[in-house]
Amino acid sequence: MSPSRRPSREKRPRPAVPEATVARLPLYLRVLTGLADDGVETVSSDTLAAAAGVTSAKVRKDLSHLGSYGTRGVGYDVDVLLDRISARLGLTEDRGVMLVGVGNLGHALARYGGFPARGFRIVALVDADPARAGELVGGVEIRPVVELERLIEDYQVTIGVICTPAAAAQQVCDRLVAAGVTSILNFAPVVLSVPDGVDVRKVDLAVELQILSFHEARKRPDRSAEPRIRPAAPGTLPLEGAVGALSPDGATGSRPELRTLATEGRTLGIAPAERGDAEPAPTTAAGTEAVMRLATGSEGS
Numbered sequence: 693m694s695p696s697r698r699p700s701r702e703k704r705p706r707p708a709v710p711e712a713t714v715a716r717l718p719l720y721l722r723v724l725t726g727l728a729d730d731g732v733e734t735v736s737s738d739t740l741a742a743a744a745g746v747t748s749a750k751v752r753k754d755l756s757h758l759g760s761y762g763t764r765g766v767g768y769d770v771d772v773l774l775d776r777i778s779a780r781l782g783l784t785e786d787r788g789v790m791l792v793g794v795g796n797l798g799h800a801l802a803r804y805g806g807f808p809a810r811g812f813r814i815v816a817l818v819d820a821d822p823a824r825a826g827e828l829v830g831g832v833e834i835r836p837v838v839e840l841e842r843l844i845e846d847y848q849v850t851i852g853v854i855c856t857p858a859a860a861a862q863q864v865c866d867r868l869v870a871a872g873v874t875s876i877l878n879f880a881p882v883v884l885s886v887p888d889g890v891d892v893r894k895v896d897l898a899v900e901l902q903i904l905s906f907h908e909a910r911k912r913p914d915r916s917a918e919p920r921i922r923p924a925a926p927g928t929l930p931l932e933g934a935v936g937a938l939s940p941d942g943a944t945g946s947r948p949e950l951r952t953l954a955t956e957g958r959t960l961g962i963a964p965a966e967r968g969d970a971e972p973a974p975t976t977a978a979g980t981e982a983v984m985r986l987a988t989g990s991e992g993s
């Protein structure tokens with residue numbers, strides 16, 4: 693190719709970064725921020741690996757996607773890596789966030805003071821309850837939901853956080869998208885439909901706990917063969933008794949291979965504990981962390 697036809701550096705597309713790597717970048721960033729605050733200049737892949745719960749080989753592979761290769765025996769320059777990861781996550785731009793639904797969860801998130809240091813500012817709070825309008829939370833005034841579109845325009849909001857009840861979430865999502873929001877963090881227990889070009893991340897503490905439960909089950913091999921059942925609704929048979937009482941064909945006896953159990957006209961799903969070596973699903977780290985803070989009542993950095 694002649695030099696004149698070679699694509700310029702600016703025009704060359706940046707190589708894609710795998711989703712799993714993107715999910716780990718915030719973890720590396722958090723460690724690096726702490727190290728930079730402590731005046732530490734270099735960091736080993738082992739330190740980053742321990743913080744992210746992966747192998748150091750995985751860290752090196754992740755960082756190679758950003759063009760950071762480190763120096764053998766020295767490690768990575770903390771400031772350089774901070775800049776690269778921040779730039780790749782788009783944190784070098786000021787991102788205004790709107791939070792919709794300022795109830796229990798919304799209050800906790802809006803009060804959390806750690807977001808600005810991580811590259812985000814909650815600039816607008818919106819709630820449908822007129823009684824909440826005017827209340828200051830984390831220094832931001834809750835505004836009536838009728839002002840949602842104007843606030844998005846005024847504050848150039850590109851990220852919306854939905855903390856409404858599930859029934860209202862899709863309608864809120866539609867309004868956010870129509871007003872120009874292109875990224876949504878959804879805490880409501882519902883799957884949102886969005887057009888192409890809009891990114892949705894869902895945070896669900898229950899799902900995270902279920903994943904932990906899966907790993908707990910794997911740590912206890914003798915118990916993993918026992919059938920797992922969903923909790924019965926009030927008024928149905930006690931689960932322990934029910935598990936041992938019936939097999940799918942109606943015979944009695946405790947049977948690990950049971951998959952369904954008919955009891956009081958209702959079917960309980962029963963499956964043997966799963967086994968396997970699958971990696972934990974990537975999580976929405978910041979969101980989960982925020983929910984955990986809400987659950988534990990602790991204030992973070």
Ligand SMILES: NC(=O)c1ccc[n+]([C@@H]2O[C@H](COP(=O)([O-])OP(=O)(O)OC[C@H]3O[C@@H](n4cnc5c(N)ncnc54)[C@H](O)[C@@H]3O)[C@@H](O)[C@H]2O)c1
Pocket residue numbers: 792793794795796797798818819820821824837855856857858860864878879880881895896897898983
């Ligand atoms: N993802 C998780 O891990 C997790 C954890 C806790 C709660 N949640 C979910 O988060 C949501 C909020 O929970 P919560 O305990 O804060 O509930 P909440 O009832 O305390 O708060 C909901 C708020 O949304 C407002 N609202 C309702 N409809 C609205 C609309 N159309 N537009 C704007 N605001 C609206 C209400 O006025 C209220 O202030 C629920 O969907 C809940 O299931 C998720």
